Amino acid sequence: xxxxxxxxxxxxxxxxxxxxxxxxxxxxxxxxxxxxxxxxxxxxxxxxxxxxxxxxxxxxxxxxxxxxxxxxxxxxxxxxxxxxxxxxxxxxxxxxxxxxxxxxxxxxxxxxxxxxxxxxxxxxxxxxxxxxxxxxxxxxxxxxxxxxxxxxxxxxxxxxxxxxxxxxxxxxxxxxxxxxxxxxxxxxxxxxxxxxxxxxxxxxxxxxxxxxxxxxxxxxxxxxxxxxxxxxxxxxxxxxxxxxxxxxxxxxxxxxxxxxxxx
Amino acid sequence: xxxxxxxxxxxxxxxxxxxxxxxxxxxxxxxxxxxxxxxxxxxxxxxxxxxxxxxxxxxxxxxxxxxxxxxxxxxxxxxxxxxxxxxxxxxxxxxxxxxxxxxxxxxxxxxxxxxxxxxxxxxxxxxxxxxxxxxxxxxxxxxxxxxxxxxxxxxxxxxxxxxxxxxxxxxxxxxxxxxxxxxxxxxxxxxxxxxxxxxxxxxxxxxxxxxxxxxxxxxxxxxxxxxxxxxxxxxxxxxxxxxxxxxxxxxxxxxxxxxxxxx
DNA sequence: CCTGTTTATCGTCAGTGCGACGACTAGGAT
DNA sequence: ATCCTAGTCGTCGCACTGACGATAAACAGG
Numbered sequence: 001x002x003x004x005x006x007x008x009x010x011x012x013x014x015x016x017x018x019x020x021x022x023x024x025x026x027x028x029x030x031x032x033x034x035x036x037x038x039x040x041x042x043x044x045x046x047x048x049x050x051x052x053x054x055x056x057x058x059x060x061x062x063x064x065x066x067x068x069x070x071x072x073x074x075x076x077x078x079x080x081x082x083x084x085x086x087x088x089x090x091x092x093x094x095x096x097x098x099x100x101x102x103x104x105x106x107x108x109x110x111x112x113x114x115x116x117x118x119x120x121x122x123x124x125x126x127x128x129x130x131x132x133x134x135x136x137x138x139x140x141x142x143x144x145x146x147x148x149x150x151x152x153x154x155x156x157x158x159x160x161x162x163x164x165x166x167x168x169x170x171x172x173x174x175x176x177x178x179x180x181x182x183x184x185x186x187x188x189x190x191x192x193x194x195x196x197x198x199x200x201x202x203x204x205x206x207x208x209x210x211x212x213x214x215x216x217x218x219x220x221x222x223x224x225x226x227x228x229x230x231x232x233x234x235x236x237x238x239x240x241x242x243x244x245x246x247x248x249x250x251x252x253x254x255x256x257x258x259x260x261x262x263x
Numbered sequence: 264x265x266x267x268x269x270x271x272x273x274x275x276x277x278x279x280x281x282x283x284x285x286x287x288x289x290x291x292x293x294x295x296x297x298x299x300x301x302x303x304x305x306x307x308x309x310x311x312x313x314x315x316x317x318x319x320x321x322x323x324x325x326x327x328x329x330x331x332x333x334x335x336x337x338x339x340x341x342x343x344x345x346x347x348x349x350x351x352x353x354x355x356x357x358x359x360x361x362x363x364x365x366x367x368x369x370x371x372x373x374x375x376x377x378x379x380x381x382x383x384x385x386x387x388x389x390x391x392x393x394x395x396x397x398x399x400x401x402x403x404x405x406x407x408x409x410x411x412x413x414x415x416x417x418x419x420x421x422x423x424x425x426x427x428x429x430x431x432x433x434x435x436x437x438x439x440x441x442x443x444x445x446x447x448x449x450x451x452x453x454x455x456x457x458x459x460x461x462x463x464x465x466x467x468x469x470x471x472x473x474x475x476x477x478x479x480x481x482x483x484x485x486x487x488x489x490x491x492x493x494x495x496x497x498x499x500x501x502x503x504x505x506x507x508x509x510x511x512x513x514x515x516x517x518x519x520x521x522x523x524x525x526x
Numbered sequence: 527c528c529t530g531t532t533t534a535t536c537g538t539c540a541g542t543g544c545g546a547c548g549a550c551t552a553g554g555a556t
Numbered sequence: 557a558t559c560c561t562a563g564t565c566g567t568c569g570c571a572c573t574g575a576c577g578a579t580a581a582a583c584a585g586g
Contacts, residue, residue, distance in 0.1 A: 099315065477533080532583080538576090551563075553563100555559085
């Protein structure tokens with residue numbers, strides 16, 4: 001019974017990317033306008049087929065590079081983005097062309113800046129939040145606008161705003177990100193190399209869609225040993241009193257976790 | 264750039280299964296003796312290729328049925344086992360034959376019984392812990408014996424006791440199970456439909472490989488509303504004073520989580 | 527029957543961490 | 557100077573946990 005290569009079916013293997021960033025107090029995801037046959041003209045998650053001799057993560061990193069110009073440092077965060085595998089979707093019929101098994105990946109990029117339009121974005125030639133130029137049409141969309149029962153706005157049942165089963169993939173990617181910043185230092189992947197406690201807090205608030213008490217948040221993140229390292233450079237400007245700058249510490253796990261409100 | 268079916272490579276898609284059970288105070292996993300070409304005679308995780316029109320979960324359930332006779336109730340726990348997707352492994356060269364992308368799944372089966380040999384096992388025709396008869400050779404092995412730096416015994420660096428990259432898949436499956444029983448009611452998947460608090464505690468102890476305080480554990484699980492439901496049937500025998508019988512309650516999430524010792 | 531052993535279950539107490547919230551600080555804007 | 561904004565430090569009460577004592581209910585032997 002085990003392993004009969006003769007009965008193999010012709011599978012195509014692809015990677016799809018849930019690329020998340022925080023911009024203007026909103027958690028946003030990267031979508032591209034489809035130019036090909038199925039669902040042509042519809043928005044979809046960036047993705048593509050895996051090369052014959054290509055590793056899955058390599059394929060995801062390549063696609064990211066092609067679509068956004070971003071490079072990732074897999075396992076370990078440099079200035080690049082965080083990349084991790086999400087889940088695999090292989091329903092027969094999820095792609096009308098052939099049997100496509102797609103390995104979804106989650107990418108978190110530092111798109112903070114928060115300073116309005118000032119941010120010269122991750123997408124090459126375009127600003128975060130705007131539409132790209134000559135290249136394939138690309139947009140950063142607030143996930144609220146794509147996910148139905150997610151929070152507020154109007155209640156839609158399942159309008160399926162994205163091509164294929166990308167709604168579901170996006171939803172699971174967002175869930176993963178929301179869950180993971182609870183107990184890990186992953187939220188710093190949304191921040192530039194040096195950031196303030198307030199900026200980090202605004203990341204949590206954007207990802208979770210809640211308001212956090214600045215004082216308790218400050219106590220929590222500065223009180224966890226190894227989580228944040230002050231860079232000495234004590235200043236920065238965001239509005240009020242200048243804040244201390246921090247860099248991510250060695251601790252990747254947050255224990256006890258950051259508690260997400262709501263019950 | 265996106266989607267060029269013409270450049271597809273010939274992929275084979277498989278499912279591999281990390282099947283876990285608790286028996287005799289040990290967390291065990293199901294391994295089968297390979298009878299085919301690569302790594303013939305070596306132990307491996309059960310698995311096989313996905314059918315042309317078969318869903319990934321369906322393929323995993325089918326493989327489980329073929330190898331163990333167990334049926335699963337995906338999403339929602341009846342008397343069947345718990346099944347969830349783990350991760351996908353697609354390194355070129357992980358299988359010497361062709362490019363095989365394998366979607367690993369995690370299966371938790373109720374193999375308690377604890378009453379020595381009395382348990383008539385999940386593996387058809389065989390007893391949990393023993394070797395199968397005429398069918399493909401199957402064994403329940405304590406994960407300690409397969410995972411290196413996991414805990415005690417001798418320190419081996421990377422003997423690779425299983426075929427392919429199954430060591431790594433097993434390790435990640437065990438990690439997932441260990442992490443998930445912290446904040447969910449998943450541990451009850453290792454228990455029969457009705458169980459005592461002590462039996463549930465022994466599951467946690469076996470999976471985590473630690474000793475838990477019976478009194479604090481009892482307070483925790485009985486104090487969390489909706490987690491356990493007393494069946495009324497107040498009795499059972501395990502040694503000392505008879506214990507109350509419980510069934511899993513509606514609550515699938517454990518908040519605050521069960522804390523795993525060690526620091 | 528009495529005693530020791532085993533497991534279950536109830537309580538107590540101190541320490542930790544969190545939510546709520548007051549108070550003070552240090553810049554920019556008016 | 558005054559207001560506004562954001563950052564940072566403290567305090568108080570509560571919930572939960574870990575350590576651990578005590579009692580209860582079965583069984584095995586003598």
